[in-house]
Amino acid sequence: MNLVSYQEAVARVCFDPEPASADLRSLGHEERWLTYRRMVRARIERVLRTAFPKSVRHLGDGFDAHFRAWLAETPPTTPLFRNIPLEFAGWLAPKLDGASLDRLRFERLSWELKDRAGAAPEAADLSFDAPILLSPHVALLVTTHLVHKEPEKGEASEGKRWHLLLCRNDEGKVVTMVVNGVTYDLVTDWLAPHVSLADSIRKTMTRRGETMGEAFMESLGGLLADYLQRGIVLGSGRVAP
C-alpha cells in the first residue's frame, strides 16, 4: 500500500459509519486503529457538545445520528478546531426546522461571536449627523421560538418573534438581549453604516409608521446611553472630509 492509499484508509476508518474490514485488514493491528477512530470521533464530538449544548440536549438520540451521518458525508475540512462546529451547523441546519433550527442558529451565532476577530475601530463622539459606529462584536437574530433561554413559568415558547441582540462583552462572554422591533430595525441599519444616525431613525420610524415624539426621543437617548456603556455603540464613525 502506498502512502496515499494508507492515509485514505486511515481517514475512512476514522470517518466511515462503520470501519470497513478491508481497511482494517490492510492497516493491520485492528484494535489499535479502532483506538484512533474512537479518539478522533470523541474529540470532534466533544467540541460540538461544547458549542451546541442546548441543541444536543433537545435533539437527544437524533444528535448521535446526525453526528454519524455528518462524519460519513462531509467530515471536517477546517484546520481550525474551533471552526468544526460552524461546519457541522452548516450541514445540519437544512435538515432542521422549527425550534430545533432556531436553537441551532442561536448557538451557532453565539459560538461564532465568542471568537470573532476585529478590533474596535476608533470612534468620534456620538453625533446625529454621522453614521453610528457599532462594536464589531455585535450580531442580530430573529427567532420564532424561545431558544435563547429556558421559558419561565407560563411563558410562551413559540407563536411570536424574538428579536435578539448578541454582543461580546469585555470579559469575552457573549450576552444576549431581547430588543423590540424598532431597536432591531435601528441596529440593523447601524450594522451597515451608510446613513447618518438621524436618517436611520427617520427611516425606521417611517417604515414602522410611527412618529418621533418626546417619549420616543427620551427612550432613544436611554438606549444609546445604555449601548455606549455596554460597548455596543462605540460612538460615531468619522465622516469623510
Added chain:
Amino acid sequence: MSSKTAAGIGLGFRIAMADAFLEQKPPEVGWVEVHPENYVGRGGRYATNLDAVAEHYPVVTHGLTLSLGSTEPVDADFADEVRSFLRRVDTPWHSDHLCFGGAGGAFAHDLLPLPFTEETRRTAVQRIRELRDRLQIELAFENVSYYAPQGSDGLDEARLCADVLEDADCRILLDVNNVYVNSQNFGFDPRAFIDLIPPKRVVQMHVAGHLVRDDGIRIDTHGEAVCDDVYELLAYALERTGPVPVLLERDNNVPELEVMLAEVRRLNAIYNAATAKAVPIEGRAP
C-alpha cells in the same frame, strides 16, 4: 531571530490557566509556547491573552495542523495566515508534527501516525521544504506518539527522523514523553532512540504526562503529571544536546498553576544539572 530569547523551561500557554498565569507572571517560566491554530483569525479572550503574555515572555509557536507527512497539498491560504502570525509573535522558529491529519480533504484533528518508509521520508522532506519556504522561518518537526505499529522495530522512527533531518536540513522538536510512550508501547530502549538523533538538530524539547490504560497501553494525553522515567530521559537527552529550551505541556486536567510551577521548578533543576554536564556541540544551528 526573535528579539526575546526562549531559554530554559517554558510552559504551554493555555486558556485554562491564562488568567492565573498572567496575574502571577511566574519568573521560573522562561518562555511560553502557543499553537497558532488557536489564535489566527480569532478575537476575544484568546487575542487579549496573547497580547498580554507576549509583553512579558518570549513566545515560541508550535503548530497542530500542517501535517508534515501529509500527502495532501499544502493549504497555501492557511499557511500564509500562519506566517503572518509567526511574524506577529516574533517566534524564533516554528514546529509542527511529523504525522498526517487526514486525507481527501477531511481533517481528523489528531496526529495520525506515518509508516516509517522511504516514501514517507521523501514526502516529509518535500513538504517541510515547501512549508519552510512559504513560512519563511526555521522549521522543526516533532516526533509523535503512535499506537499502531509502524515499523519493524521501534527505532525505525528514530532512523526516519534522522534521515528527514539531514535531507530536509531542518530541526527537531524532540518530544521526550513521546519517545518514552512509544518505547513502552513497542518495547525499545528510549535512550537508543535519542542516541540516533543528531544533537545539533534538536532545537527544542517537550515533556508531558501520559495515561497508562488498564491494558497497559500508554496514551499521550498531556493530562497527567510528568512521570519520573520521563524526567530521567529528559536529563539524558539534555546531556547530549546541551541547553535547548524545554517545554512542559499540559492540555487536559489542567491543575492549579502552582502545581504546574512545581513541575517547572523540578524541570529547572534537571535542566541546570544536565546541561552543566553537556559537552558543547559544534555546528549547532543558531
